[in-house]
Amino acid sequence: MERSLTLIALFAALVAALGLIAPITMGFGVPITAQSMGIMLCGTILGAKRGGLAALLFVGLVALGLPLLAGGRGGLGMFATGSAGYLVGYVLGAYVTGLVMENLRSLPIGPAAGVAAVTGGLIVVHLCGVLGFMIVLDLDLRQAIVTDSAFIPGDFIKAVIAAIITAGIARARPASLLSRA
Amino acid sequence: MISLTSPVKTRAHGWPAGAKLAALCVATLVLFAVQPLAPHLLFCLLMLALYALPGRQFLRTGLGRLRVLWPFIVVVVVWHWVIGDAVAGLQIALRMITAVGLANLVTMTTRLSDMMGVVRVLCAPLRWFGIKTKAIELAIALVVRFTPVLVDKGQVLSQAWRARATKRVGWRIVLPFAVLAIDDAEHVAEALRARGGL
Numbered sequence: 001m002e003r004s005l006t007l008i009a010l011f012a013a014l015v016a017a018l019g020l021i022a023p024i025t026m027g028f029g030v031p032i033t034a035q036s037m038g039i040m041l042c043g044t045i046l047g048a049k050r051g052g053l054a055a056l057l058f059v060g061l062v063a064l065g066l067p068l069l070a071g072g073r074g075g076l077g078m079f080a081t082g083s084a085g086y087l088v089g090y091v092l093g094a095y096v097t098g099l100v101m102e103n104l105r106s107l108p109i110g111p112a113a114g115v116a117a118v119t120g121g122l123i124v125v126h127l128c129g130v131l132g133f134m135i136v137l138d139l140d141l142r143q144a145i146v147t148d149s150a151f152i153p154g155d156f157i158k159a160v161i162a163a164i165i166t167a168g169i170a171r172a173r174p175a176s177l178l179s180r181a
Numbered sequence: 182m183i184s185l186t187s188p189v190k191t192r193a194h195g196w197p198a199g200a201k202l203a204a205l206c207v208a209t210l211v212l213f214a215v216q217p218l219a220p221h222l223l224f225c226l227l228m229l230a231l232y233a234l235p236g237r238q239f240l241r242t243g244l245g246r247l248r249v250l251w252p253f254i255v256v257v258v259v260w261h262w263v264i265g266d267a268v269a270g271l272q273i274a275l276r277m278i279t280a281v282g283l284a285n286l287v288t289m290t291t292r293l294s295d296m297m298g299v300v301r302v303l304c305a306p307l308r309w310f311g312i313k314t315k316a317i318e319l320a321i322a323l324v325v326r327f328t329p330v331l332v333d334k335g336q337v338l339s340q341a342w343r344a345r346a347t348k349r350v351g352w353r354i355v356l357p358f359a360v361l362a363i364d365d366a367e368h369v370a371e372a373l374r375a376r377g378g379l
Contacts, residue, residue: 001316001378001379002370002371002373002374002378002379003366003367003370005316005319005320005323005370005373005379006323006365006366006367006369006370006373007363007366007367007370008320009319009320009321009323009324009327009366010323010327010331010362010363010365010366010369011362011366012320012324013323013324013327013328013330013331013362014331014358014359014362016324016328016331017328017331017332017334017335017358017362018335018355018358020328020332021332021335021336021339034352034355037355041355041359045359045363057320057321057324058324060300060321061321061324061325064293064296064297064300064321065184065185065186065288065291065293065296066184066185066293066325066328067184067185068328071249073249074185074288075185075246075284075285075288075289076205076284076285076287076288077246077280077281077282077284077285077288078281078284079284080209080277080280080281080284081249081250081253081277081281082252082253082256082257082277083253133256136253136277137253137256137257137260137273137277138257138261138269138273139256139257139260140264143260147256147260161352161355164356165355165356165359168356169356169359169360169363172356172360173360173363173364176363176366176367
């Protein structure tokens with residue numbers, strides 16, 4: 001119980017910290033914020049329930065007024081911007097990532113984490129993002145998908161990196177990989 | 182931990198947080214129900230007037246926080262202009278600016294402790310199902326405490342990277358960073374158990 005609680009809280013803090021430290025440079029020189037990768041890691045490492053709760057805790061604290069989003073943004077206002085769909089998608093995405101991870105026990109950890117991160121952290125998060133665009137910005141489906149698609153290549157790379165990192169965690173701290181416990 | 186609450190004290194700081202949140206819900210519902218452009222222009226001006234009431238510094242901070250909206254405004258206006266409905270684009274952009282402005286107003290005038298009070302009330306029904314709501318409060322306190330700790334550790338990691346490598350800080354740094362967070366979590370869990378647990 002204590003361990004679940006502290007891992008959930010520390011992963012929420014990790015997601016926040018990934019957005020607040022200086023952007024990380026990708027292989028070809030494009031700086032990215034690693035926040036959405038943190039959401040994928042919540043699912044691949046903590047599993048569905050705990051990963052989803054970690055993401056919920058993070059998004060909830062943004063709503064309570066802490067500046068935890070990349071670039072120090074936050075507050076209730078974020079839920080009225082076009083980003084609202086992605087914020088809701090973070091919670092659902094972390095949960096689905098964990099769910100896929102838990103159900104792919106037959107695959108080695110790295111590939112399973114990759115599939116999980118793409119399903120939850122990419123597909124689910126972006127579906128919620130598209131819905132958010134349609135509701136808040138009143139775009140039609142095609143416009144929303146075109147706008148959203150600008151972020152898909154970056155997030156795909158993040159999913160691959162999340163898989164590599166999950167495999168690394170499995171070697172460094174195997175006992176803490178709750179998605180496979 | 183830095184918060185988004187305004188250091189400029191306003192009368193609204195003293196109002197109950199639950200009432201402010203309820204008012205925000207009603208205002209947002211109204212904003213989404215009203216269609217024509219003219220009332221949205223009026224709502225937006227009223228929202229700006231609310232920011233101007235506590236003085237210039239408050240207004241400047243508030244307007245600064247609305248700057249994050251410009252990419253969305255561009256997207257909305259351009260997409261609606263493309264399909265030949267520029268007026269609708271303006272109306273939706275105004276609606277979003279007003280809704281975000283009002284929500285930020287609640288955030289700027291409500292302390293974290295007051296927000297926590299609302300969370301406590303809203304979580305009360307969960308206790309009927311045997312969920313320990315104290316754990317939620319502890320988890321929130323842990324995130325507030327450990328986010329700056331992890332930011333510091335991340336900065337130390339990237340300094341160590343820069344001291345050894347000629348390349349810029351890359352994604353590989355996230356692995357030791359996550360390991361640090363996991364180790365912290367295990368230590369805190371042990372410390373909690375040693376003190377009697379949850």
